[in-house]
Every structure is written in C-alpha cells, then in structure tokens.
Amino acid sequence: MTERNVIHSPWLGEIEWNPGCELLFPGGLPGFETERRMIPVEIPAQRPLVYLQSLAHDNVCFLALPVLAINPDFQLRLPEEEKAAILLPEDCEPVIGADVLCLGLLVPSEHTVKVNLNAPIVINLHNSMGVQCVSTGEHPGSFRLEENGRWEMAC
Amino acid sequence: MLVLRRRVGEAIVIGGDIEIEVTEISRTRVKLGVKAPRATCIVRRETVPIAAENREAAAILASHGSDGVREILRRLSAAADSEP
Numbered sequence: 001m002t003e004r005n006v007i008h009s010p011w012l013g014e015i016e017w018n019p020g021c022e023l024l025f026p027g028g029l030p031g032f033e034t035e036r037r038m039i040p041v042e043i044p045a046q047r048p049l050v051y052l053q054s055l056a057h058d059n060v061c062f063l064a065l066p067v068l069a070i071n072p073d074f075q076l077r078l079p080e081e082e083k084a085a086i087l088l089p090e091d092c093e094p095v096i097g098a099d100v101l102c103l104g105l106l107v108p109s110e111h112t113v114k115v116n117l118n119a120p121i122v123i124n125l126h127n128s129m130g131v132q133c134v135s136t137g138e139h140p141g142s143f144r145l146e147e148n149g150r151w152e153m154a155c
Numbered sequence: 156m157l158v159l160r161r162r163v164g165e166a167i168v169i170g171g172d173i174e175i176e177v178t179e180i181s182r183t184r185v186k187l188g189v190k191a192p193r194a195t196c197i198v199r200r201e202t203v204p205i206a207a208e209n210r211e212a213a214a215i216l217a218s219h220g221s222d223g224v225r226e227i228l229r230r231l232s233a234a235a236d237s238e239p
Contacts, residue, residue, distance in 0.1 A: 011216045030198065031206030032213070046228060063215050063224070069231075105212040106227070108219060113227060119205045132209075134202050145227065149234025 008058050012041060012051060022055065023123060025130045026085055030119075035060060038130075050103060052121070063113075064103040067120050068096060070143055070151050074117060076102055078133055085131040086124040100124055114144040114154045 005017050017039045028035045034056065041051040048069050054060035067074045076096055083090060086100075094100040101123040104115035118141035123130040144154035159167060166176035172192055179186035189197050198206070215223070 011221075029209050030202040031209040033196065046224065048231070049224070049228065060213055061216055062209075062212050063227075105209065106215055107208050107212045108215050108223075111226075112230070113215070113219075116205070116208060119208070132205065134199070134205050136201050145230050147230065147233075149230045149232065149236075 007039075007053065007055060009053055009061055010059055011061060012053065015039070015041060015053065017055075021128075023052075023128050023130045025132075027131065029121075029132045030134065032060065052103070052105075063106040064121065065106065065115065067102040067104050067115075067117055070104055070115055071117060074102070074120075076100070076120070076122065076133075077135060078122060079135075082122065082131050082133045086122065086129040087127055088124055094122075094124075099126065109144055109154065112145045112147075114142050115151075116142050118142075 005019060007015050007017065009015055021039050023038045023040060025036050025038065027033065032054075035054050037055040038052045039055060041053050043049070043051075048066055050064045050066070052062040052064055067076075074096075076094065078088070078094060078100075080090055083092065083094075088094055088099070092099070096102045103121040103123070104117055105119075105121065106113040106115055118135045120133055121130060122133050142154040143151040146152050161167065161177045163177050163180055166174050168174050173195065174190040176188045176190075177185060178188045191197060219226075
C-alpha cells in the first residue's frame, strides 16, 4: 500500500502532497532555522496568493505573493552566499520566472498587510531549493497594501 | 563595543567556547570562521529584524483568518480592476 504524504493544516485542511513539490530550505528562514521543508500551496480562486506550508509543523504557514505582483520593477540582487545556498552558479544572474521564483512574505499590519522586498524568498526553479535573501536595504523595502489595492511604501 | 584588530589566521574567543577567526580579507569584506557549540545560533546582524518579521508573518493566518485573506484578495482585485 502506497503511503500518502498528508499534512493537516489548521487553515488549509488536509493537504496531500507530491514529494516533487517539496521545497528545501537548507538554512531554514530567519527566526525559523529548523523549518527546512515546505510545500507551496495555491488555491486557484485565491491566486496570486501562495501559502508556504511547513512540512515539519502543521501550524506554521506563511502567506506570500510573487514580488512582481507588488513591484513590477523589482530587481533581484542575489549575493554569492545566497546563490551558493540554492546551488546557483556564481556567475548566474537568475531571471525571475525562468530560473527563480521570488516571493514576498505577507506580514500583518493593522487591518492590512505589508511586505518587505528587501527580504524576498528566492526559490531555485531547477532544484526547488530556497533561501530568504536579506539585503541591507539600499532600496525601498517595505510596502503596505492600501484599501485601493495599491502598494505604498510603508514606514 | 570592544574593538580588536586581527590579521588573517588570528582569532578571538568569546565566553571560552566561541571562537571567531579571520579566514580571508579582501578590499571590501572580511571572511570569518566561527566555531561554537551546536546550540549557538549564529546569524548575520541584518537578519535579526527579519526574524522578528517572519514570526509576525507566521501569525498572519491566526490573526487575520479567512476574513483577512478575503480582504487581501479584495484589495488585490481592486488594483487589478482599476488598471487600464
């Protein structure tokens, strides 16, 4: 009998997942260093939202958006260490959508949400390895989702 | 803040069981090697506020729930609807 890969999320219910969908974060995420395995969950009616569900802890689930949905002019700057963490060649300038998926985690902010584009989640599409790329904030980072749907720079 | 000068190959020891060695120096960066007990959390300073943000992010579904997700989607749709 084939064992099912199932996780029970308090928010998404029972999720049966394919090992091929698994994302590996070798270093976890800042604050969640032991969260190394996650699956991306998309609900068609909720696109472009992406849930990042932990496979280790049912109650750890992040909500994310593709960065280009927030800032279409977003430029990814991936330092050497982060490239190495997801096994990208040093001389590779990854293209979002072709080489990497870039997501911003939604953070609660009063009655709305904000996203820090200076700390995107970067996933190597060729091997499903992920890392959170933390930059030192040379460019505007935090954006807040306003009532009219626009993303405005947050303080 | 205690400031010390070290050359490549030299190290400092913190608390008797954490050792930080300068392994390489380039024009703009220093490479450091850290030996510490396995339970010691070693992170780059700029990730500290991100760790706090991530903990807030992990609480979003508990704090906002399905109503909150609907509101996010409503706002995203509002932006899409207003585009030419």
